[in-house]
Amino acid sequence: MARAFHQTRLDTLPGHAAGQSEFLDYWRLLKPNVMQLVVFTGGVGLFIAPGSLHPLLAFVAILCIAVGAGASAAINNAYDTDIDRVMVRTRLRPTASGRIAPADALATGLTLAIGSVTVMGLALNWLAGGLLALTIAFYVVVYTLWLKRRTPQNIVIGGAAGAFPPMIGWVAVTGRIELMPVLLFLLIFFWTPPHFWALALYRQKDYANVGVPMLPVVAGAATTRRHILGYSLLLAAISLLPSLLGTAGWLYLATAALLSAGFVLGAWRLVRTASDRQAMRLFKFSIVYLFGLFLALVLDHVAQPWLSA
Amino acid sequence: MTKGDEQRRRLRAKNLAVAFLLLGLVVLIYWVAMVKMGGG
Numbered sequence: 001m002a003r004a005f006h007q008t009r010l011d012t013l014p015g016h017a018a019g020q021s022e023f024l025d026y027w028r029l030l031k032p033n034v035m036q037l038v039v040f041t042g043g044v045g046l047f048i049a050p051g052s053l054h055p056l057l058a059f060v061a062i063l064c065i066a067v068g069a070g071a072s073a074a075i076n077n078a079y080d081t082d083i084d085r086v087m088v089r090t091r092l093r094p095t096a097s098g099r100i101a102p103a104d105a106l107a108t109g110l111t112l113a114i115g116s117v118t119v120m121g122l123a124l125n126w127l128a129g130g131l132l133a134l135t136i137a138f139y140v141v142v143y144t145l146w147l148k149r150r151t152p153q154n155i156v157i158g159g160a161a162g163a164f165p166p167m168i169g170w171v172a173v174t175g176r177i178e179l180m181p182v183l184l185f186l187l188i189f190f191w192t193p194p195h196f197w198a199l200a201l202y203r204q205k206d207y208a209n210v211g212v213p214m215l216p217v218v219a220g221a222a223t224t225r226r227h228i229l230g231y232s233l234l235l236a237a238i239s240l241l242p243s244l245l246g247t248a249g250w251l252y253l254a255t256a257a258l259l260s261a262g263f264v265l266g267a268w269r270l271v272r273t274a275s276d277r278q279a280m281r282l283f284k285f286s287i288v289y290l291f292g293l294f295l296a297l298v299l300d301h302v303a304q305p306w307l308s309a
Numbered sequence: 310m311t312k313g314d315e316q317r318r319r320l321r322a323k324n325l326a327v328a329f330l331l332l333g334l335v336v337l338i339y340w341v342a343m344v345k346m347g348g349g
Contacts, residue, residue: 022319022322022323023326054344056340056341056344057341057344057345060337060341115334119334119337119338119341122338122341123338123341123345
């Protein structure tokens with residue numbers, strides 16, 4: 001069924017509305033789903049930072065973060081074409097299915113990377129531009145080229161790339177790295193392993209087929225589930241830090257406590273039931289968790305004048 | 310439409326997209342410069 005669908009799409013694409021489908025392929029190359037989360041967390045960093053920014057500059061900062069993330073995704077797609085072709089989850093990607101040549105994807109990624117860093121540096125400040133460059137380089141060089149195919153710790157260390165956007169947003173406004181953006185970085189850094197391991201448990205065979213040493217493939221499902229529980233406990237502790245250290249209020253604290261309790265409970269259930277369905281449920285919850293925490297930061301920030309009055 | 314025509318058409322569309330992108334970037338940087346200098 002999936003193969004038939006895949007075949008049909010490939011057959012119909014070149015002739016039918018070629019220009020439009022090519023545009024959509026280039027859009028998909030930038031992994032818009034990942035971009036959404038990056039834009040959201042980067043936007044929150046920008047919103048809660050002390051100080052103000054002209055709306056145009058705020059828009060440009062978010063745009064640069066989004067384009068930088070898209071650039072990383074395009075370069076990642078170009079390099080991983082061989083394994084993306086084999087994996088069920090990724091075989092419809094424009095590079096994997098042959099609709100965009102890896103060289104074109106690489107050129108697109110490099111152009112967008114240089115463009116986004118330059119505009120961020122010129123329009124906002126060069127610390128924000130430098131952090132954006134570091135994020136792209138980290139994702140491409142450290143994660144994609146170095147760690148992904150070598151170690152089960154790939155997403156633990158590589159996850160740092162996804163943790164930078166709120167810091168970039170903050171620095172775009174203030175021009176400085178302070179305690180709060182470091183806490184936001186840690187939050188996403190410790191959220192990434194249980195998030196991806198829950199998905200990897202569900203897609204274990206896919207990763208094993210292409211020889212990517214994800215933790216479930218190398219250490220087994222039981223060890224992975226215990227790691228998820230361990231990281232969820234660490235994450236719960238870190239999620240409370242912004243309020244405990246005085247950089248966020250009780251509204252955030254209450255939300256973080258509630259959501260973290262849900263995360264730990266989900267991880268505990270995963271260890272107890274050892275079911276793939278629970279792994280998928282935890283993966284989906286982890287997305288709601290991160291959106292929820294960052295939304296709570298925004299609401300807490302907006303409500304602060306009334307709450308402290 | 311022959312394969313050559315199709316390829317030329319795609320290339321033209323790609324060139325046009327790049328031209329618009331560059332134009333957009335120029336406008337954006339100009340606008341940002343105005344804002345940063347306090348004129349916008």
